[in-house]
Amino acid sequence: MNSTNRTVVVTGIGATTPLGGDAASTWEGLIAGKSGVKPLEQDWAADQAVKIAAPVAVEPTEVIPRPQARRLDRSAQFALVAAKEAWADAGFEAKAGEDPNIDPDRLGAVIASGIGGVTTLLDQYDVLKEKGVRRVSPHTVPMLMPNSPSANVGLAVGARAGVHTPVSACASGAEAIGYAIEMIRTGRADVVVAGGTEAAIHPLPIAAFGNMMAMSKNNDDPQGASRPYDTARDGFVLGEGAGVVVLESAEHAAKRGARVYAEAVGQGISADAHDIVQPEPEGRGISHALQNLMDRNDLDPAEIVHVNAHATSTPAGDIAELKALRKVFGDDADHFAVSATKSMTGHLLGGAGGVETVATVLALYHRVAPPTINVESLDPEAEANADVVRGEARKLPVEGRIAALNDSFGFGGHNVVLAFRTI
Template identity: 90%
Template sequence: MSSTNRTVVVTGIGATTPLGGDAASTWEGLIAGKSGVGPLEQEWAAEQAVRIAAQIAVEPSEVIPRPQGRRLDRSAQFALIAAKEAWADAGFTAKAGEDASVDPDRLGAVIASGIGGVTTLLDQYDVLKEKGVRRVSPHTVPMLMPNGPSANVGLAVGARAGVHTPVSACASGAEAIGYAIEMIRTGRADVVVAGGTEAAIHPLPIAAFGNMMAMSKNNDDPQGASRPYDVDRDGFVLGEGAGVLVLESAEHAAKRGARVYAEAVGQGISADGHDIVQPEPEGRGISHALHNLLDNSDLDPAEIVHVNAHATSTPAGDIAELKALRKVFGDHADHIAVSATKSMTGHLLGGAGGVESVATVLALYNRVAPPTINVQNIDPEAEANADVVRGEARKLRAEGRIAALNDSFGFGGHNVVLAFRTV
């Protein structure tokens, strides 16, 4: 089937995050304004300048059998847990082929990671140095591959239409979902399992990010450390986990009577062309991505009532994003409820776009925007450019069709904006 106009819908969601071991508990935590950040109790953390992180709420060992877990990097474990939840939530009872409602040749998987199997790589290097060549795990290579999570998800669901792994730093998870939308829209697949995962809470990444001055050093107040838009914000808090959607052509979903959460309208992608780590301060690249989305979809800007912002809690990045929203939407930006859920989950790097897409879809489905917590003293530039949801969750427009955006940006100047709409 070849087409460029196929409607794409979301039929399944799954997540494992610092707020909960599944999508439901994660959403409950987001709406309640719960923080998933805490102190790092590992011995190696004592010498770090940053001693806080948003660690997973439910360890994979509680879900995945030990023999299987030993062959999977932590990032792949997260992805598999979230993907299996989303797959079951979409109404599939077995892998493609065994479940007759989906053809494996029409099923894809796109799971991204910004870093890949970094913990496997570093841990096995320690084994090599300390115990010798023969003690290095024979599973090391498939575990450390950035495409390991996607490959394992593809094997679990029986995907044969294509298994892909976009890598664009913290925009990776969103880019994966955008790629999946295009796979369906252009006729390559009828169903795609898509999202992002990351597991980088390890001494080296934390030391490196800390020395970049990118992370909050508010060790005395872990739950208050991630504070997007606050005048005292001092960097992001590292998180871990995965978020996955099942995307499907509307025709395929209707044929099998699937429950539909939302329409996946499309994506807008751009690059800043400015700096390897610093955002373009006026948000020009982000504005370009927003215009790209609007120009290449039937989305009416008046439908947009909510944005799940990238908002990592860095001084420059938070404001650049809001400037772009104001530049593109003008006065309508006053009527868009902006939520920064990283204030609760921390920053999941390549997994952020997946988890935040789950949150964006659920915000539309339930017509409520999660709060941004820890904003004690809002930055005047943030207040001037956007309507930030603070303190408590906020009900969205109760009647009519509404839409929401999920923004994700990454080192290298990668910008991805996803749009979802009620059905």
């Protein structure tokens, strides 16, 4: 159990997103080029400069019993919905200890959130101000703590090998999956439920992001507002939801006859040390993460045919990422089919890496890359550095072993790149 070179595979996927209440409907939406962005209908939106967002397509209370949902922050609700789907998809019929195929002491959970229970915190503060101390929910602290989604997922599946919560802004979900890969590689666990979640469609985060000039104010065209690589891009659109995968050692998966989606090759991590918000303009930190991925893992650049880019639709960030890919891979980058799925889902912050990992794994499994929508005028710098999949989905090579990257970057200069490969 102390091997540090165990092969890790993906055996289950789950999601709840602006495109669908599960992984299958989310994938269908991505391939169809569907947008999940809508006008905000809440009364508080009238005073906001940003009046659009990408809420989940299916409310979690349609899946989770209401008494349980009332004790969970919305971010934990999303995580639980996605994790339960992934757990069942992996072929487990009960929680660890009850299902003979999994030992609870060999099961971990790593679910990240960039912000945590922000809606619970702010809503309960309003209760305190308006109704007094006695009306504040006794469940407030367990709901608002950032590790609540991971803790609740760990309880649901019976994980005892470790329950963790990386917090690295918009790179959090990807970092969680990278951490989970290492848990299995180093022998701490045989199976890990991993991903990211976020629920921050609330007046304060929207006002704050809007005042930072980070979000699109294209209120008249919600579905066209998230437009990575377009010359008119003006910021991201806030989304919500969760994406979760079940990772497993190849040996453990084979022993129980599990279906395998892809190999989880590994991760590359770095930090910009440049600015708390702005990306390093030449993508040096991203380049280091990419190079770290290639140096630490058995991955041939010729195998890589697809990149699910971070590409939030900000003027600086989109191009820095493509420059980094070009710097590290040179001419090999010419055969990367680059997809920016945030053009459809919006930006799920800490949940982005989880949802986009699900998309990356399914792109390999089905050998098709989702499109980037809303690119009416491709930025010349994007065109010079990458082959962006636009308009329609694109078939990937049907023969041989292929690999794909999932990029995630966050405020604070956090850079995480994950690699997956067909079996």
